[in-house]
Amino acid sequence: xxxxxxxxxxxxxxxxxxxxxxxxxxxxxxxxxxxxxxxxxxxxxxxxxxxxxxxxxxxxxxxxxxxxxxxxxxxxxxxxxxxxxxxxxxxxxxxxxxxxxxxxxxxxxxxxxxxxxxxxxxxxxxxxxxxxxxxxxxxxxxxxxxxxxxxxxxxxxxxxxxxxxxxxxxxxxxxxxxxxxxxxxxxxxxxxxxxxxxxxxxxxxxxxxxxxxxxxxxxxxxxxxxxxxxxxxxxxxxxxxxxxxxxxxxxxxxxxxxxxxxxxxxxxxxxxxxxxxxxxxxxxxxxxxxxxx
Amino acid sequence: xxxxxxxxxxxxxxxxxxxxxxxxxxxxxxxxxxxxxxxxxxxxxxxxxxxxxxxxxxxxxxxxxxxxxxxxxxxxxxxxxxxxxxxxxxxxxxxxxxxxxxxxxxxxxxxxxxxxxxxxxxxxxxxxxxxxxxxxxxxxxxxxxxxxxxxxxxxxxxxxxxxxxxxxxxxxxxxxxxxxxxxxxxxxxxxxxxxxxxxxxxxxxxxxxxxxxxxxxxxxxxxxxxxxxxxxxxxxxxxxxxxxxxxxxxxxxxxxxxxxxxxxxxxxxxxxxxxxxxxxxxxxxxxxxxxxx
Numbered sequence: 335x336x337x338x339x340x341x342x343x344x345x346x347x348x349x350x351x352x353x354x355x356x357x358x359x360x361x362x363x364x365x366x367x368x369x370x371x372x373x374x375x376x377x378x379x380x381x382x383x384x385x386x387x388x389x390x391x392x393x394x395x396x397x398x399x400x401x402x403x404x405x406x407x408x409x410x411x412x413x414x415x416x417x418x419x420x421x422x423x424x425x426x427x428x429x430x431x432x433x434x435x436x437x438x439x440x441x442x443x444x445x446x447x448x449x450x451x452x453x454x455x456x457x458x459x460x461x462x463x464x465x466x467x468x469x470x471x472x473x474x475x476x477x478x479x480x481x482x483x484x485x486x487x488x489x490x491x492x493x494x495x496x497x498x499x500x501x502x503x504x505x506x507x508x509x510x511x512x513x514x515x516x517x518x519x520x521x522x523x524x525x526x527x528x529x530x531x532x533x534x535x536x537x538x539x540x541x542x543x544x545x546x547x548x549x550x551x552x553x554x555x556x557x558x559x560x561x562x563x564x565x566x567x568x569x570x571x572x573x574x575x576x577x578x579x580x581x582x583x584x585x586x587x588x589x590x591x592x593x594x595x596x597x598x599x600x601x602x603x604x605x606x607x608x609x610x611x612x613x614x615x616x617x618x619x620x621x622x623x624x625x626x627x
Numbered sequence: 628x629x630x631x632x633x634x635x636x637x638x639x640x641x642x643x644x645x646x647x648x649x650x651x652x653x654x655x656x657x658x659x660x661x662x663x664x665x666x667x668x669x670x671x672x673x674x675x676x677x678x679x680x681x682x683x684x685x686x687x688x689x690x691x692x693x694x695x696x697x698x699x700x701x702x703x704x705x706x707x708x709x710x711x712x713x714x715x716x717x718x719x720x721x722x723x724x725x726x727x728x729x730x731x732x733x734x735x736x737x738x739x740x741x742x743x744x745x746x747x748x749x750x751x752x753x754x755x756x757x758x759x760x761x762x763x764x765x766x767x768x769x770x771x772x773x774x775x776x777x778x779x780x781x782x783x784x785x786x787x788x789x790x791x792x793x794x795x796x797x798x799x800x801x802x803x804x805x806x807x808x809x810x811x812x813x814x815x816x817x818x819x820x821x822x823x824x825x826x827x828x829x830x831x832x833x834x835x836x837x838x839x840x841x842x843x844x845x846x847x848x849x850x851x852x853x854x855x856x857x858x859x860x861x862x863x864x865x866x867x868x869x870x871x872x873x874x875x876x877x878x879x880x881x882x883x884x885x886x887x888x889x890x891x892x893x894x895x896x897x898x899x900x901x902x903x904x905x906x907x908x909x910x911x912x913x914x915x916x917x918x919x920x
Binding site: 403607 | 900
């Protein structure tokens with residue numbers, strides 16, 4: 335559970351720590367970046383007092399992409415919450431085929447616990463990001479409220495991961511939001527490829543247990559509002575139909591989800607970090623409300 | 628003078644345009660990025676109404692680095708000014724030795740008009756950024772006040788370039804600021820290498836005509852306040868003495884420069900884009916005041 339601190343970088347009046355540790359979930363070394371706002375660095379900060387946002391990245395990303403390009407830290411410092419940026423898969427698991435495509439294997443862990451061989455040995459990103467990592471960080475940064483005042487967001491594959499994590503763990507996350515999430519993964523090429531390999535093609539019921547558009551239907555927990563941004567000129571959205579946020583919105587409506595699902599399809603925007611950084615302010619504000627800031 | 632628009636990207640409610648054009652100063656194709664705030668995209672925007680900030684980048688950078696990592700655009704949109712991000716040198720001039728080191732030649736034009744061969748044929752970044760580029764953009768974007776309501780800033784080599792451009796052209800720029808500028812280039816290794824090659828080692832008087840610490844001594848123009856940020860943990864500052872902002876501050880004081888030179892040495896910060904993005908808000912505010920915003 336011990337982290338190696340590879341680098342600490344002053345930024346936005348706070349600090350970005352680049353860490354690595356040996357994960358029991360993935361049985362590999364995992365990198366993670368943590369942003370600590372200025373208020374978390376004060377000498378008299380109380381244990382468990384700093385709210386946390388867990389940010390799950392999209393396909394191909396390391397913890398560094400969002401750290402360098404999302405601009406989330408500026409607003410995190412303003413409101414006073416920390417951000418945890420995990421990696422998107424095990425790396426160096428040495429499984430044949432894991433580096434063959436950009437949308438499966440390395441950089442594409444899809445935030446599931448794999449049940450199909452050979453992936454089940456290492457590709458357990460669901461347990462890693464929602465449980466092991468947060469537990470481990472509680473020791474490293476006791477000032478963070480990782481157990482009881484945490485929200486979740488993410489982009490694309492990470493947006494799906496955030497929504498799935500929220501619905502699968504009632505009460506764990508105070509709020510959820512997403513940027514261009516893969517909203518109905520059991521019903522799109524990216525999801526079919528990853529679920530089929532990690533969970534097996536003969537076990538589609540297991541796929542549904544990670545699909546936000548399915549999970550919302552049986553959700554019984556607290557219903558915070560959900561904020562989703564989607565770029566209208568995002569080719570993965572309007573051309574490839576990988577994202578399908580409308581399916582999720584409709585399912586939430588049909589299920590009578592009590593929170594507001596605020597899907598904002600923004601004209602002109604694409605799928606890039608420029609899209610993310612243009613709207614992090616709205617997401618920071620959204621989560622700050624639920625985190626009591 | 629015609630630009631090719633390679634890409635337009637929606638961001639921060641405005642738009643980033645990635646352009647290229649054939650430069651008469653460098654006799655090469657030059658790339659430039661321009662951020663247009665939302666107010667510059669309105670159908671009824673008046674010619675020459677949108678103030679401009681010219682941002683000069685540091686060694687090794689292309690127009691994309693600051694576009695992706697500075698987050699200046701967020702504040703530019705908030706205040707309503709455009710940003711021009713030029714490249715840092717000609718590229719592909721095919722001069723022997725131009726790609727041999729990271730701090731000279733390609734990516735290191737040093738914002739001078741070279742007088743020594745073989746560099747003088749292409750390495751004319753002073754004329755390019757302060758004159759040719761701004762003139763050309765006036766045609767491309769008539770709504771921009773490129774001739775009469777423009778300020779200048781930059782990082783490292785670009786911070787030096789901003790200060791030199793301000794002092795060499797009284798009245799051209801409303802205000803100047805810099806992030807970790809090479810403040811006394813005739814007196815540090817980076818400057819000695821570039822000035823020596825571009826201007827000749829036997830012509831040190833010519834070096835002084837680009838050195839802010841020298842130029843401020845004879846400056847007779849309007850004296851706006853000058854904002855400079857410097858990271859205290861920047862190795863180029865405290866170890867290598869490449870930056871020496873104190874030399875500039877002392878020279879301005881000795882010369883009786885009428886504006887305030889506000890040098891903020893910030894504890895913990897390094898030389899990276901994380902340092903820049905942490906303080907762009909202060910610089911945007913500084914320039915907005917002089918740009919009448």
